Amino acid sequence: MTFRPHSIVAVMLFSTMIYAQSSSPASKPQAAPATAKAASSYAAYPMMSQAAEERARKLFEMFKAGQGSAIWATYPAETRKHADEERKFVATLAEWKKRLGAETKVEAEAMLPHMLKRATIYSRLSEFSNAKVQFETLIMISENGETGFTIRPLPSPPEGHNAGYKDTTKLKLPFSGQWLVYQGGHGVFNNEYQMTDDQQFAMDFVLLKDGSLFEGDATKNEQFYCFGQPVLAPADGRVVRVVKDIGDNAPGKPTQDTPNGNMILIAHSDNEYSLLTNLKQNSVKLKHDDMVKQGDPVGECGNSGASVAPKVHYQLQNSTGFPTVESLPAQFVDYIADGKPVPVGEVVRGQIVSNGPASSTSQPPEKK
Numbered sequence: 001m002t003f004r005p006h007s008i009v010a011v012m013l014f015s016t017m018i019y020a021q022s023s024s025p026a027s028k029p030q031a032a033p034a035t036a037k038a039a040s041s042y043a044a045y046p047m048m049s050q051a052a053e054e055r056a057r058k059l060f061e062m063f064k065a066g067q068g069s070a071i072w073a074t075y076p077a078e079t080r081k082h083a084d085e086e087r088k089f090v091a092t093l094a095e096w097k098k099r100l101g102a103e104t105k106v107e108a109e110a111m112l113p114h115m116l117k118r119a120t121i122y123s124r125l126s127e128f129s130n131a132k133v134q135f136e137t138l139i140m141i142s143e144n145g146e147t148g149f150t151i152r153p154l155p156s157p158p159e160g161h162n163a164g165y166k167d168t169t170k171l172k173l174p175f176s177g178q179w180l181v182y183q184g185g186h187g188v189f190n191n192e193y194q195m196t197d198d199q200q201f202a203m204d205f206v207l208l209k210d211g212s213l214f215e216g217d218a219t220k221n222e223q224f225y226c227f228g229q230p231v232l233a234p235a236d237g238r239v240v241r242v243v244k245d246i247g248d249n250a251p252g253k254p255t256q257d258t259p260n261g262n263m264i265l266i267a268h269s270d271n272e273y274s275l276l277t278n279l280k281q282n283s284v285k286l287k288h289d290d291m292v293k294q295g296d297p298v299g300e301c302g303n304s305g306a307s308v309a310p311k312v313h314y315q316l317q318n319s320t321g322f323p324t325v326e327s328l329p330a331q332f333v334d335y336i337a338d339g340k341p342v343p344v345g346e347v348v349r350g351q352i353v354s355n356g357p358a359s360s361t362s363q364p365p366e367k368k
Contacts, residue, residue, distance in 0.1 A: 261305020
């Protein structure tokens, strides 16, 4: 993954983020519930619930009112043991409020499940009276009500000459059943891959059940609902590259040696290629020059390469990758987004999507 110059600036700016870090020397990981069902039975703020959203908005109102100490009081008890950290947090929050001025417009809001914790991530894209760029506020709400709070400037890198690209291949979503778009669309708020040169229009999909991506404590890939699910060919084509023998990471422990992990690259017509990466070890049974039909299984959802947790990672691109590759916007045909049919369109973060009735729409099997 190649980051743009804008992202280097962003990394410097993001160093001011004020999340409670779990790596704090005195912090201890919270014990996770045995199952997702058990967690939801007592949780005050279930994942992706209205209660979690309302709590996040209340914290943002506290920020607007200058109530940094009140926000700090919602942080985990282990974090709040450090008085010096509270002073830094409250002072930093006050400085951001002073520099930004009043919120003048809410451009967008979104909620996503945390990849590895039983928590909801509330995102808010805002304009402020003293700021020339938009800012994103990220508020994490755990099921027991503990929080994390971040505010950061959101860069707007140019999308380049491929921004309005219309593909000629009639693409279908690369899975059966209903999946959540975790990253996808235009703009960094919807798609963090926009910060990269070679994956600018890539997207991630995950399976969601009761607001969560996993059952148990998310320490094993098998606990994730999407792990091992079939990944399908988005369109007819010829296999031009395959990697199949890289081990899957433990959740939260990505490897950078081979960022794509296990992958398959399929050539379509008109210099359009489908790239599916981070697949499960040894799940790809195809080889170079094999022909595939749309909807054929090509592998299984995995967690190999530079992947934090199991997901389906897809992008349309204009070459095999040598010497360079450009990511292309992908328009899918005949799919359902949030319950509404879409004849042709691009998926956006936060949508629940599935192929239309004409395609295979069988739900993935339940985890035992």
